[in-house]
Amino acid sequence: MDRVARLEDWYRRVYIDGDFDAVGTLFTDSTRAEGLMDGMQVGPEDIAVFAMALVHLVEKPRFRIVKAIESGDWLSALIECEAERPEDGTPLRVMGQLMARFDGESIAEAYNCFDFVSFFEQLGLLPAHTVAIGMSGQQIC
Template identity: 45%
Template sequence: MTNLDILREWYRRVWIEGDLSAIDTYFAPSGGAEGIMADGQVSAEDFRAFVPAMRAHVREPSFEIARSIECGEWVWAHLVVRATTARGLDPITVTGQVACRIVDGRIAEAYNAFDFIPFFEQAGLLPRDAFLLLLSGERLGPA
């Protein structure tokens, strides 16, 4: 199995199927994922809470690997994530990138770059054009 295959299986089993037991299959116990939460690394244990929290906002998620590069232990992928909103049937489409180092068939470290603002806009949890509103100095909640 290539590193890209491992990454595909991670997204299929954990994110699409919601199989939290697969986290231990594809993510090293000492592994960490940067770039998801502002306050640091996400561990395997953190994914057990994070995955269901994100999946609660969508139906029928899918991940397309639009581009990828493998080099030794490393795999980089440009992802297109599609789903429909949990509250209705409105489409959600966001993109992101991930670079992972895979050791012994598991993700040992990952560096993520996803723009969650469009995700939450399309899910109806932020106003449309939230980024532009914030750039203009608008506040979206209490100061």
């Protein structure tokens, strides 16, 4: 299975099928991922908890890898994530990027950048236009 197919399979198993035990199947034991939470490097066990919390916020999660580029041991992917708000079925859409270095079949290091501000705005957990409010210098409450 090529790297893009492995990544797609992993996202399907973890985020769609809810198989949180599958998180470790794509990583080495010493893998550290950056970018999921500010200032933190997380390992497979943390990613499983993160994924579980995220999946419980939405219904009908789905994703697609929009673009992927491989160079040597590196894979870069642009990922579109969609779901629905549980209380009213409103569609949610978030974009993200992943850069990962593979060691054989496993990810040895990963760098993530997902638009969590937009995600939490769409869920109603942050005010609309949070980025614009912050850019104006106003405190976001």
